[in-house]
Amino acid sequence: MGSRIGPLAVAVLLVLAGCSGMPSGGSQTTQSSEKTTVQTPSISTETAKEQALEAEETRIKRILENASNITGSVGVYGEKKATVLNRSSEGIRIRVVMSYSYEYHCNGKDGNVDSLTTQAVYFVTNDSTKLVEVEKEVNLIC
Template structure:
């Protein structure tokens, strides 16, 4: 009986200390990692949107300007990063007009955690020259 009580106490202490020692926990994402992951997510989002737009004949992302990522909030929920992503494209509209737009920029806030990069706010999105 005494050995069973001792085993139960040992297991209880192990479980109680697991959280203290960080067993099973994950390290928070660093600000630098959050900025890099948010930049990558926004570049992929803008590239995909431009590639899927039927009126766009060619495009470039972050070629004619430097993308920018700034940590705007760092808390227990994750790191919020504001990303500005420059882009340009050439277009040909159904009505016959065509041309190019250069020097445009998206502004998006992402929340970055160890496991996810989530779009929180889109302040400035991709402009449609044919609309």
């Protein structure tokens, strides 16, 4: 009987070892010690900022030039500010603040407006520049 307990005890230990996660020769899930690296877009931060600034300037001019009460020059001037909000593997989110001015004719009066600003967020990738959110819109006097 002593000879039968030995092999039986070994069999029970093998079964228990398999249940407890010890290697048993079957398929196992292993965890890798390698760290995941986040891929960043190949577009540079400076290039992304330039593209966002250009897109906002174009947007402002398009709105003002299509307004019926704008009579004279439309200008984007002063400090143009582009701030990176975040960078991911998909692209770069950039907040743009831009000053503008224009001349208008409204209700029989002529005038000009200076020192107005817009604020918008753009998402820039290697292939596109998309307006995500307008935080402060172009202000039309009338």
